[in-house]
Amino acid sequence: MSDEDAKLLKERSAASVQSDESFRLLVEQAPDAIIVLDLDTNRIVEANPSAEKLFGCALDELLKHDLREFFTPSQPDGLPVAQSFQSHVAQAVAGEAMTFERAIRNAQGQEFICEVRVNTLPWAGRNLLRTSFVDISERKAADKHLAQMESKYRGLLEAAPDAMVVVNTGGDIVLLNVQAERQFGYHRDELLGQKVRNIIPEGFVERLIADSLRPVAEALAQQIGMGIELCARRKDGSEFPIELMLSPLESAEGVLVTAAIRDISKRKAAEESLRLSERALKALSRGNEALVRAADEGRLLREMCRVIVETGGYVMASIGFAEHDEAKTVRPVAWAGQEAGYLKAARISWADTEHGLGPTGSAIRTGEPQVNRSFATSSQMVPWRAEALEHGYASSLALPLKVDSKIIGALTIYAAEADAFDGDELRLLGELADDLAYGIAALRARADGEAATQALRKSMEATITALASTVELRDPYTAGHQYNVSLLAAAIARDMKLSEHDIEGIRLAGVVHDVGKISVPAEILSKPGKLNKAEFELVKMHAQAGCDIIKGVAFPWPVAQMILQHHERLDGSGYPHGLRNDEINLGARILAVADVVEAMTARRPYREALGLDVALAEVEAGKGTRYDPVAVDACRALFRDGRFSFPS
Numbered sequence: 001m002s003d004e005d006a007k008l009l010k011e012r013s014a015a016s017v018q019s020d021e022s023f024r025l026l027v028e029q030a031p032d033a034i035i036v037l038d039l040d041t042n043r044i045v046e047a048n049p050s051a052e053k054l055f056g057c058a059l060d061e062l063l064k065h066d067l068r069e070f071f072t073p074s075q076p077d078g079l080p081v082a083q084s085f086q087s088h089v090a091q092a093v094a095g096e097a098m099t100f101e102r103a104i105r106n107a108q109g110q111e112f113i114c115e116v117r118v119n120t121l122p123w124a125g126r127n128l129l130r131t132s133f134v135d136i137s138e139r140k141a142a143d144k145h146l147a148q149m150e151s152k153y154r155g156l157l158e159a160a161p162d163a164m165v166v167v168n169t170g171g172d173i174v175l176l177n178v179q180a181e182r183q184f185g186y187h188r189d190e191l192l193g194q195k196v197r198n199i200i201p202e203g204f205v206e207r208l209i210a211d212s213l214r215p216v217a218e219a220l221a222q223q224i225g226m227g228i229e230l231c232a233r234r235k236d237g238s239e240f241p242i243e244l245m246l247s248p249l250e251s252a253e254g255v256l257v258t259a260a261i262r263d264i265s266k267r268k269a270a271e272e273s274l275r276l277s278e279r280a281l282k283a284l285s286r287g288n289e290a291l292v293r294a295a296d297e298g299r300l301l302r303e304m305c306r307v308i309v310e311t312g313g314y315v316m317a318s319i320g321f322a323e324h325d326e327a328k329t330v331r332p333v334a335w336a337g338q339e340a341g342y343l344k345a346a347r348i349s350w351a352d353t354e355h356g357l358g359p360t361g362s363a364i365r366t367g368e369p370q371v372n373r374s375f376a377t378s379s380q381m382v383p384w385r386a387e388a389l390e391h392g393y394a395s396s397l398a399l400p401l402k403v404d405s406k407i408i409g410a411l412t413i414y415a416a417e418a419d420a421f422d423g424d425e426l427r428l429l430g431e432l433a434d435d436l437a438y439g440i441a442a443l444r445a446r447a448d449g450e451a452a453t454q455a456l457r458k459s460m461e462a463t464i465t466a467l468a469s470t471v472e473l474r475d476p477y478t479a480g481h482q483y484n485v486s487l488l489a490a491a492i493a494r495d496m497k498l499s500e501h502d503i504e505g506i507r508l509a510g511v512v513h514d515v516g517k518i519s520v521p522a523e524i525l526s527k528p529g530k531l532n533k534a535e536f537e538l539v540k541m542h543a544q545a546g547c548d549i550i551k552g553v554a555f556p557w558p559v560a561q562m563i564l565q566h567h568e569r570l571d572g573s574g575y576p577h578g579l580r581n582d583e584i585n586l587g588a589r590i591l592a593v594a595d596v597v598e599a600m601t602a603r604r605p606y607r608e609a610l611g612l613d614v615a616l617a618e619v620e621a622g623k624g625t626r627y628d629p630v631a632v633d634a635c636r637a638l639f640r641d642g643r644f645s646f647p648s
Helices: 003-028 049-055 081-093 137-159 178-184 204-208 213-223 265-293 297-310 342-346 359-366 379-391 423-448 450-474 481-495 500-511 515-519 533-540 542-550 559-565 586-601 612-621 629-640
Strands: 033-038 043-047 098-105 111-120 128-135 163-167 173-176 228-233 239-251 254-263 316-322 330-337 370-372 395-403 406-415
Touching: 033 049, 043 049, 049 128, 081 098, 081 111, 081 128, 111 137, 163 178, 178 254, 239 265, 265 297, 265 423, 297 316, 297 330, 297 423, 316 342, 330 342, 330 359, 330 406, 342 379, 359 370, 359 395, 359 406, 395 423, 406 423, 423 450, 450 500, 481 500, 481 586, 481 629, 500 559, 500 586, 515 542, 533 542, 542 559, 559 586, 586 612, 586 629, 612 629
Parallel strands: none
Antiparallel strands: 033 043, 033 128, 098 111, 111 128, 163 173, 163 254, 228 239, 239 254, 316 330, 316 406, 370 395, 395 406
């Protein structure tokens, strides 16, 4: 052998030793149990410490065995051990790495489930098979337990109308229903095992169960039955408000927490809309009071602006009249709130120019309400943006004032929040502007005698209608109730041969007989269950409250007295003062009959409609004791003869 051949053989031998050593280190340091088989002999030729631990015997003992001896006779795929294992080996030899599950029994007789992965391992001219084992017994047991839990609680969870998730003591989601998938935008497999904080960022549930089972029980004891409002997060990152209801769930793992998650986005939007509507409603109510009492135009305009700001809670309100000069200037004539020189600096016009394209100028030009959603972003607001934002204006609404078929100016209202003035708020403020225009027209026409009287009467009727609408907005279940009562009361009065003057007074009193419900909290008006004593006492105050609201209006009829007494009864069992017989105004006695009949024929949050027959039977049973007998007879005759029916 030449020196060169000897050198090459030595280098190859050294490389082989180094390669074998690298292989051994790779196997020994692996966290999984690894066994190397010689495919020619089917004997174990190498195993790492993890394999010795898993199979319960040392390497020298392992080398004496055929690997298949450690497989239990009962296998997950149901095939005989040799046939099953050999089929996977064949696929591995063909070049496909195979992963499968096998039941293993170690040298001590303990059985467990392993995930097995096999692949060929050509090494130093030998045909080897690398086999790795991972004990998955605990995972399989957990999967089995989860499957049992799902089977047990699936029907209950899926029947729930809300999203439902079950969380373990580590804050992991272990169960959920279809509603949870839909609500959060995840597939079930994406949520199972996740931390609940991924969908409820506040981490409220995790805080309850963070330390031990004791605080879980204590916290749940305090929170069960309570709706906790939080913010949740969908898969796409968007957040939305939820109401969270918690309850404990006993399981083999201990106390779990069941969380019912209700999306309250619509409710929150409705509450915000109601808040905005209520402030407009307050402004409308007080504005109409100012309208009825106004002595001159200037005082009316100033009072209207003051009411909008102080009662409605808006940042600023102004009234501007359209001048017919060359620049078509909008001249400020009244304002209230945070004005501080804004109107003078704004140089508002109603011309088709940059300073005339804002809400006020556009409302005067077009005769239509104009809403500016945002001073910060609207391109039309550029001329006024800096000043408006400095004054705290975020959005604005301009309402045209139409008098005698001509637009004389605009009422402009400024809000502190963007995207205000929508829905009912816009409608109510539009009514206020219309009523203001009526008032201006009436005051300007007062000198003309009859014309002024007619305008004021129209304004008064508008006030009545507006006041009636305020009650129906706060108590939607009785929408139309006052109107229907006014129709029936007028018909009864006419059947009793009262004068047209008195009939009109009774009709108007009917339109606003429940106006005092403005003072009753909305949650009581719409409560679906029976009122408790304290709540009913609050409701009973509406008769006096309605009287107080109306008594300052100079009606040519005792409207306030009729409102105050419409719940009095002939035998003294009524309220608020327990009046008897002729102590009760005749109009109030007629309203009492009409009120009872209409209320009983209509649906309420706490019951369905009782029907006309039941209603008529009620007033007939109380004829002469609680209810005016002549009014009862007239009411029955109207329905019996088909001369009256409530509008659809």
